[in-house]
Amino acid sequence: MKKKIIILSIILLFIDIVIKYIIVNNISLNADIDIIKNYIYITNVKNYGGAFSIFNNSIPILVIITIGFLGFLVYNIKKIVIDNYYKVIYYGFLLAGILGNLVDRIFRGYVVDYIGVNIFSYRFPIFNLADSLIVISFILISLEILKEEK
Numbered sequence: 001m002k003k004k005i006i007i008l009s010i011i012l013l014f015i016d017i018v019i020k021y022i023i024v025n026n027i028s029l030n031a032d033i034d035i036i037k038n039y040i041y042i043t044n045v046k047n048y049g050g051a052f053s054i055f056n057n058s059i060p061i062l063v064i065i066t067i068g069f070l071g072f073l074v075y076n077i078k079k080i081v082i083d084n085y086y087k088v089i090y091y092g093f094l095l096a097g098i099l100g101n102l103v104d105r106i107f108r109g110y111v112v113d114y115i116g117v118n119i120f121s122y123r124f125p126i127f128n129l130a131d132s133l134i135v136i137s138f139i140l141i142s143l144e145i146l147k148e149e150k
Helices: 002-026 059-079 085-107 129-149
Strands: 033-036 040-047 111-119
Touching: 002 040, 002 059, 002 085, 002 111, 002 129, 059 085, 085 111, 085 129, 111 129
Parallel strands: none
Antiparallel strands: 033 040, 040 111
C-alpha cells in the first residue's frame, strides 16, 4: 500500500507540474480568463510566500520548513499502518501537494498560482492544484482522526 502512495504522489506531481507549465507559457502574468463568469477564473500569479502570502519573499525559509515537514511526513508514513485506500489517497495527496509547491520554490523561486474564485463578491486568494491537494488531505486526515476518536 505504501508504494501506492508514492505512485499516486508521482502522478499528481506530474499533473501539477504540467498544469503550471501550461499556465506560465500560455497566460500572461496577472491576466484573468473566466471559466464561470464572475465566479471561477484562471490566472497566472507568482506567489513568493506561503499560503495567504505568509513569509512573503522568504523562499529559502519556506524551502527549509517544507523539506523538514516532508522528512517528518515520510518518516511517519513509514511507521504508520496503511490499512485502507483512504489513507493512500490522503497521504498521496499531501505528499504530491507539498512536492508540487516545493519544486516551484526551488526551480522557479516562487509558486505558480492560477485558480481564482469569487463568492459573494469576495475574491479568495489565488491557489493551485498542489494547494488543493494539501487542503483536501488535511480535511480527510482530520475526518479520520475524528472518526477514530468516536
